[in-house]
Amino acid sequence: MILCECGEIIDGGTFKDFIKTSSNPSTPTIGHDKCGYIFNFIDNKMYRKYSSRKELKTIAIRYAEKKKIGENDIERYLMEVDRMKSNGNSSDCEILINAYMRLQSSNGVK
Numbered sequence: 001m002i003l004c005e006c007g008e009i010i011d012g013g014t015f016k017d018f019i020k021t022s023s024n025p026s027t028p029t030i031g032h033d034k035c036g037y038i039f040n041f042i043d044n045k046m047y048r049k050y051s052s053r054k055e056l057k058t059i060a061i062r063y064a065e066k067k068k069i070g071e072n073d074i075e076r077y078l079m080e081v082d083r084m085k086s087n088g089n090s091s092d093c094e095i096l097i098n099a100y101m102r103l104q105s106s107n108g109v110k
């Protein structure tokens with residue numbers, strides 16, 4: 001999963017491009033249609049992006065909408081995200097995905 005600089009989860013809606021990276025002067029990559037941000041998978045540390053608590057909440061809400069998390073679950077999802085954020089030093093992506101999986105599995109046993 002890719003988290004764009006604009007805070008959206010990339011799920012399709014990308015264009016192909018070539019950029020200069022430390023490994024190759026013409027490295028194939030993708031960009032985000034919506035905001036135009038071009039990813040640098042070689043040099044970028046976006047997988048280890050750490051947003052503030054407030055930013056993360058905004059991203060989590062977008063993510064929840066994209067994943068079609070229902071109204072009943074979204075509160076629990078956000079709480080889970082918040083709990084993981086205060087618990088350790090996971091990156092944004094790890095938190096979003098882990099909280100989602102936790103929600104899924106708790107829904108599975110009801």
Ligand SMILES: [Zn+2]
Pocket residue numbers: 004005006007008032034035036037
């Ligand atoms: Zn974007």
